[in-house]
Amino acid sequence: MDNPARAIILRNMTHDSDVLIVGGGLNGPALALALAQNGLSVTVIDALPLETRDDAEFDGRAYALALASQRLLQALGLWPALADRAQPILGIKASDGHAGAGPSPFVLEFDHAEIEEGPMGYMIEDRYLRHAMLQAMAETPRITHLSGETVVAQEVQPGAATVTLASGRVLTGALLVGADGRKSGVAERAGIKRTGWDYGQTALVCAIGHEKPHHGIAHQFFMPPGPLAILPLPGNRCSIVWSETHEAAAAIQAMDDEGYLAALRPRFGDFLGEIHLEGTRFSYPLNLTLADAFVAPRLALVGDAAHGVHPIAGQGLNLGLRDVGALAQVVVEAHRRGEDIGAIDVLERYQRWRRWDTATLAAATDAFNKLFSNDNPLLRVARDVGMGVVNALPGLRRRFIREAAGLGGDLPRLMTGRPI
């Protein structure tokens, strides 16, 4: 072994895992499960300690899972643990609210009965989703879950991707996946640049309890400062996503709970009776970031690491799970035909599949938000007419509902509830 070049080659002959995933949020574990259930070995590296990830307290965060996302969770075997805790979304009402003047007469109503697939989606609390994923990972033999470990360096060689952890441990894999959020260290270390826009808005997120039942209806009020979404949770509870300018949001977030509710009530209206806060109040500045590439040799990005979108329609997690479904399918198919799963031509199949979809949605979400977060009277007339038109045309209405359910476009197989 006196040839150094050869020594380097031989060092890479076996990988610690087929795939190394950086990020232990929701997309990372979902991808780990999809890959491990199809024969690949996976290591998930999570910067957060397990106790934090598995905190059982309700902290006010919840997700609107599109039907396609729910099917993916079903295909991964996660749904039985979640079904009883999920609230089906049976209808969506979107209206153009004039602040202080009540909602406009033009209301868009979508009922799940208009499509044959069932509810448009489900509301699920973050804590249940996190717990179900952690438990499933622990029960899956091919998954190694490292908690409280951060990556300090990464390197790509002809036969392997290598990461170095803060603890000094070095791990190798055929493929490195960045599921580490909109400030992705994996992308940054790989020199992948990001393009981004700030919306000048902050989302205020909380859960409320209310007097009257919500009947499974999600509401979206479009108001000049930004949209207010009211999403039904099990029982007489709703998740609120409420967007304001950075300044207004900071002022509201600084108020005590009573002041906060006093600010919310006139926007919310009284259709659910008296309201009170449950769990913690969160605030997130809204911006859109798009990685210039989703893949590089031996490297792929999923979820917010690839694209952070405005959570105007709860699309962040749904888009992320679409990435998971697509990348898992591309990698598993490549693995089954014996291809090198980290080869750039394999990974480009994933990028081709997801990048266009994501860029279109980002642009549409951006345009949609600009159209609705505006008090320009001409735009207001245009969108009221637009809503009237959509309401009047059943074909267009069904299309909107299917899009909301995440059923549009080229769906990964897992999102149809089938195995890869």
Added chain:
Amino acid sequence: MQPAQTTVDQSEVAKFEAMAAEWWDPNGKFKPLHMLNPCRLDYIAAQIAAEFGRDLTQEKPFEGLRLLDIGCGGGLLSEPMARLGAEVVGADAAGGNIPVARVHSEQSGLAIDYRHTTAEALAAAGEQFDVVLNMEVVEHVSDPLAYLTACRQLLRPGGLHICSTINRNAKSFAVAIVGAEYVMRWLPKGTHEWNKFITPDELFALLEQAGLRPVDRKGFVFNPVSWQWKLSDRDLSVNYVTASVKPG
């Protein structure tokens, strides 16, 4: 080992690594092969799985099968077959390819037996395989029947022979020669001689003459919209692939 030899070896390794990188660059000189590869692999994997009763969703489904890849080049088929668990011999008549393929398989952590030899020489040496891959070779040989006979001799009874080539008709002339060599510049001019192309019926007849039983044929069809190759049951007008077995 003597220091002088080590130095020579190192520079050679660097050269072969550069050539391997070229072979394996999906957008490089061998781009057309890389584009066709997933489609070829799907066919090969499915045929082997069907013939030997293997489940492709299992780990290393081809474990225990001995496979020969004739005209292995940089190892574009040999490596996937080794990854699926087969014991692979990669043979190429062009000796320059062998160290290149070897260096890349070592980078990939795969043990593949690459040899500078021909099908006829391996047959004469009495080598035996469960599977012989004979992809895009037969249109380059001078005596197809003698060559296919050697392929049959290399198989154990019940063994599987997969052979792909290019059809001979006006379309294949337009697509494979004018299109691929002159218009798209995918292949160097003079890569193919149209009159050496073989129709599927002629190939089936040759396989039978060589003592093999043809069992399947499919077309490889390029879709310019999805920019991908797909398998086709009906369109064998240009590139196509066949499976045949050695009775036994």
